Amino acid sequence: MGKKAEAPGQISARLLDEVEQLRTSLESALEENGRLMEDRDRLSRRVTQLSQDLQAARSAPPPAPPPLPPAQQGQAEEELRVAFEELQVLTEELEVANSSLQQANHELDGRVEERTRQIQEINDTLRATEDSLRTIADLVPDLLWRSDATGHANWFNQRWCDYTGWDEEELKEEGWANALHPLDRASSLAAWAQAMAAGTVYQEQHRIRDAQGDYRWFLIRAEPMRDANGTILAWFAAATDMHEQRTAMEALQRSELRFRTLIEGMxxxxxxxxxxxxxxxxxxxxxxxxxxxxxxxxxxxxxxxxxxxxxxxxxxxxxxxxxxxxxxxxxxxxxxxxxxxxxxxxxxxxxxxxxxxxxxxxxxxxxVDDIVQLQAHQEVLVGELQHRTRNLMAVVQSVTARTLKGSHSLDHFAQCIRDRLDALARVQGLLSRRKGGLRVTFDALLREELSAHVPLDADGRGEHVTLTGPAGISLKSATVQTLALALHELATNAVKYGALSQPAGRLEVRWDIRRPAPGECRLFVDWRERGVSELPAPGAEPKGGGYGRELIERALPYQLNAQTSYAVETDGVHCTIDVRVPSEDSEGGGR
The missing domain is CATH 3.30.450.20 (PAS domain)
Structure with a gap:
């Protein structure tokens, strides 16, 4: 395995270290050389002084001073010799030091030249690395830029310029802020200033205008670069396009809001x-x-x-x-x-x-509680309908048989059965028109039947008809059909043979409520015809076959436990019906 390649920063630091060591060695050598030169100068001055003294001693002495003793003269010569020897040694040391200094200078020049070459190579590498980093910065899809410690932008990648359509000089300093959406600009700059003041990471979402004038959402994140002491040297920032994610998120939020609104409205x-x-x-x-x-x-x-x-x-x-x-x-x-x-x-x-x-x-x-209740009610209604249908079929069967028995021809049978079935149909119509469970009332039943034969006004009065009695007396459902047939027979006979068949005839129907015993309510009906001529003789066969009279005198007491009377008086038919009705509805309109 080869050595691990050093980073340019590590190489530069190592070269600076070595230059500092060479500088220290050179200063030490210069100091030592200066000391040796000072010692050489000192010895040179001493030798010069001794030489002058020795020369003076050998030359003719002036008359004043006496000659030196031989001992002193020998001592001086010895000192001079020693000084010369020291001077020679120092000269040799100085030559050696100068030779070493020259060699050190030569080595230093070589090393400085080598280091200069290496620094040049490092600079070239750094320049190539910077170019590579710029190329990489221009290739990434994000918008990258750098600011100084005060927050002023001083570099932008090419993607910034391509996106906004501005050159780098227009974006520097605070120019980049002009590309922000007007609604985002103030809050973004305030957050940027706060991050710089606190030295914390800056992260915001805002819209940036592109070269066509359209705005897109970006996620901006900036972090400070610090030195070894923690001092901020610069800020590096990146803006990542998140427009699709933002718009998709907003669409999802709107969808969730609509969904929640729909859910809460259900x-x-x-x-x-x-x-x-x-x-x-x-x-x-x-x-x-x-x-x-x-x-x-x-x-x-x-x-x-x-x-x-x-x-x-x-x-x-x-x-x-x-x-x-x-x-x-x-x-x-x-x-x-x-x-x-x-x-x-x-x-x-x-x-x-x-x-x-x-x-x-x-x-x-x-x-579904209402549906369940309605289904239960429907079951009751179906049961009641089935019961009523059976009763109706029994009534139809009985009416048909009795009509057939009393008819003297097929045409007579057809006419009679048609009229009686029409009466039953009218009763069923009344029963089907009930609302809210209300029962059929007697006054409605009477008017419905009479209106099928003679015209009546809204108050129940006709040219030959007078109706008098309280409204809203309810009838039991089981009572309605049989009572309706009785009224039909009375009305039909009156139209064909009685008061409603003659100009001078009058029909008066009166009814009221009677209470013969506590808790018992009975409907009393008084049907009276007047002004009828050509009445059948006593004991003669009744006109119409006698079905109506038989129904009143026999069927009503048997089926409804009613008390009835039917008489042909001197001026017309007089019939009374006394039948029980629901006590709770005796005052009218009950269920």
């Missing part, structure tokens, strides 16, 4: 669940209906709002749902406002990932 109770009925969320409708908070409904808390008899059924439905992939529960949920349980139909479907793995369940609970 009448159903909406929920989310995982793991066999473990709820993770319930809609506000659930809390409003049950009084249970959304937090309390989580996990299996929602079961507390189900009727105790329905809880095991609900959990069994969840177990089946794991295999079938759908959930259906019929159960009762507590209503906090009404303080009672209401029937609900709960349905849920699984939400799966693109790999078909189960993520969660979404479901709704729909209030």
């Amino acid at each position: 009448p159903q109770l909406v929920w989310r669940a995982v793991d066999s009925g473990q709820w993770t969320w319930s809609s506000p409708q659930w809390s409003a209906f049950t009084g249970q908070s959304e937090k309390a409904s989580r996990s299996l808390g929602w079961l507390e709002m189900l009727h105790p008899d329905d809880r095991d059924h609900a959990m069994a439905a969840w177990t089946r749902a794991q295999q079938t992939g759908s959930l259906e529960i019929e159960g009762r949920i507590f209503n906090a406002q009404d303080r009672r349980y209401r029937h609900f139909r709960t349905r849920g479907v699984p939400v799966r990932s693109s790999e078909s793995s189960l993520l969660e369940w979404l479901g709704t609970s729909t209030d």
